[in-house]
Amino acid sequence: MDVKPGRVSDIIRNSSEEDEDAMMMDLRRGPWTVEEDVALMNYIANHGEGRWNSLARCAGLKRTGKSCRLRWLNYLRPDVRRGNITLEEQLLILELHSRWGNRWSKIAQHLPGRTDNEIKNYWRTRVQKHAKQLKCDVNSKQFKDTMRYLWMPRLVERIQAAASAATAPTGASSSITTAAANTYHFNNNNNSFQAPAGAAHVALQQATLIGNNNDLAGSYTTPENSSTAASSDSFGTQVSPVSELTDYYSNMSVNNNKPSSQALDYFQATNPHHQVGYHDSMTSPSGYSFNQGGLNSHSFQAASAPEQNNNGQWGMDGGDFSDNLWNVEESDMWFLQQQLGNI
DNA sequence: AATCGCCACAACCGCAAATAG
DNA sequence: GCTATTTGCGGTTGTGGCGAT
Structure with missing residues (x-):
């Protein structure tokens, strides 16, 4: 599913406890933007995960800790395997x-x-x-x-x-090219992730993450080849x-x-x-x-x-x-x- | 070309358990 | 031991894509 950048309407405005806190702090919710993803990945690459509420604050993300954790675990984590269920x-x-x-x-x-x-x-x-x-x-x-x-x-x-x-x-080999074009790269020199140039958010949906530090190592199967790799x-x-x-x-x-x-x-x-x-x-x-x-x-x-x-x-x-x-x-x-x- | 309805999936919500102070 | 905070889990919802009409 493609994810569009956040909209004004994504700013929270209802009434659970966390939401009230969120509203006070002008937190965002809804689809994540490329910038938010990169900020979260960079922060975790440098400081590790855990203590999600403070992580969210320190990373400068206007998100709840819960939201950051979910985004990381379900989507950004390097070892998350995407594509069809084999x-x-x-x-x-x-x-x-x-x-x-x-x-x-x-x-x-x-x-x-x-x-x-x-x-x-x-x-x-x-x-x-x-x-x-x-x-x-x-x-x-x-x-x-x-x-x-x-x-x-x-x-x-x-x-x-x-x-x-x-x-x-x-x-099936042609799919590799597609995936490579949509890939986030981990820069070992400054411990940061870089989005592909001109990345539309749609690209993120199919991107693979390639990291080479201790926590974010390895390359990962693409959506296209994950089935054939079964x-x-x-x-x-x-x-x-x-x-x-x-x-x-x-x-x-x-x-x-x-x-x-x-x-x-x-x-x-x-x-x-x-x-x-x-x-x-x-x-x-x-x-x-x-x-x-x-x-x-x-x-x-x-x-x-x-x-x-x-x-x-x-x-x-x-x-x-x-x-x-x-x-x-x-x-x-x-x-x-x-x-x-x-x- | 426009509209509608369905589908898939990311993200959110509420609650409970675990952990920290 | 108590309270507050954080984390984890399962259920649900919102939304974009896409095919059918």
Whole structure:
């Protein structure tokens, strides 16, 4: 979403305690400007984060400490990962939410670089939308079973397919150029961030941060390449090895595909106690049964779903592969609706 | 070309827990 | 131990973008 510079109307004027303080001090709220972002980044680069109220004052920002903290954590922090939620991340979110419910910050701890806000937004916009389209409550047993027995196995399939396809050349490299043009640079000489020359605020929305001091080190994935990087990025190492999903995804046949994703490995851990993989017919605890035909990639491809191309492939019509991974979510909806129709 | 409605996401709000003084 | 302040979290809202009409 593009963010326009603040307006006069953004000056606070209502009545909570913090707002009254804010009004007394003529504090701003609403979208952040490039100048504010740079001021905040520079201050944190030199003094570190914490003590947000005093930080806001000392940095010369007419913002509440709360607002500064949120801006930093959810947006400016160098390690914040932007761009589409990858398939692996979707899978993790579904799994972790089924375990912990709306504990967004806890879930976010297992998705490096993702913020609780981003995950919460994903859940509300995507997952709840699916529940709505399936005409069931997002917290209902039926929807949870649908996620567990249909959607998640389907995601695993797609991750595997993506891993195979990733070995083929893609045309994703051009995105790097775009990102580079919208990049904030950290100047090591004077410990300051510099906005790109003539930066419109819209550029900030897609900018990556490149820092090279102790606190702000490294370069970060771009919105465009974050999806294609899914199979080899920083998943897994912080993820608990214990998953209920392993019960369902154990012994999955991966002989023909060799996914490199650690996240997928996470869901494929061998469990000697269970011989039934997701390709087999399953009956959910609440009594819904899901036949293997719907979960079999061959029969699935043979069906006349809306986004199937002439080659019987999913979304691989010559466009950017990461886009297709994302857009294919609609075919998931079609697929889930077909399956539920058979129940 | 203009308008409308929906969607996604950044930012805000209120509350509770943690920490400082 | 008490109070004030700060931090963290989950829920909600406001707004720009974009497709449909």
